[in-house]
Amino acid sequence: VQLQASGGGLVQAGGSLRLSCAASGPTFSRHGMGWFRQAPGKEREFVAVINWSGEYTYYDDSVKGGFTISRDNAKNTVYLQMNSLKLEDTAVYYCAAALFSSIVDQMRGEHEYDYWGQGTLVTVSS
Numbered sequence: 001v002q003l004q005a006s007g008g009g010l011v012q013a014g015g016s017l018r019l020s021c022a023a024s025g026p027t028f029s030r031h032g033m034g035w036f037r038q039a040p041g042k043e044r045e046f047v048a049v050i051n052w053s054g055e056y057t058y059y060d061d062s063v064k065g066g067f068t069i070s071r072d073n074a075k076n077t078v079y080l081q082m083n084s085l086k087l088e089d090t091a092v093y094y095c096a097a098a099l100f101s102s103i104v105d106q107m108r109g110e111h112e113y114d115y116w117g118q119g120t121l122v123t124v125s126s
Contacts, residue, residue: 001025001115005095006119012083015124018081021095021117029053032101034113035080037091037122044094046108050078051101058104063089067069085124092119 007019020032032051038044048059048069057069068081078095096113106112 001027001031001045001097003095003097003115003117005093005117005120006101009122010091010125012084013124013126014085015085016081016083017085017122019082019095019120019122020094021078023076023078023082023097025076028076028097032098032107032112033068033069033071033078034096034098034107035078036094036096037089038094038119039088039091041063042091044110046110047093048080049104049107051104056104060106060108082122084104085122087126090122090124092121094119096114 002024004022034049035047036044037047050057054071066084071078094109095117097115098112099114
């Protein structure tokens with residue numbers, strides 16, 4: 001599975017962006033998909049996850065209510081809609097695929113994921 005993240009850019013605080021992660025391969029619809037981010041000088045952290053069918057999602061408390069993860073299995077793509085962006089949302093955002101989907105609230109750890117995209121930079125300005 002190869003993952004290609006896109007959609008990052010420069011946005012003012014309070015604005016919105018939608019990230020996309022396009023996956024190659026015929027097994028996309030079987031994988032749980034996650035988004036992580038890494039801010040400058042910080043460790044990479046969990047943002048959100050969606051199960052294989054799109055029925056279940058789980059978010060870090062820091063983005064709950066502002067970000068929405070979704071997927072389109074027909075297009076082999078997972079999305080992260082980010083609204084009401086804050087300065088602290090500035091980071092490189094990574095998508096990741098898990099070969100074996102678990103209960104979504106147990107998929108916060110990087111070790112749960114088997115494939116990673118290259119990251120897309122989101123910069124939120126004041």
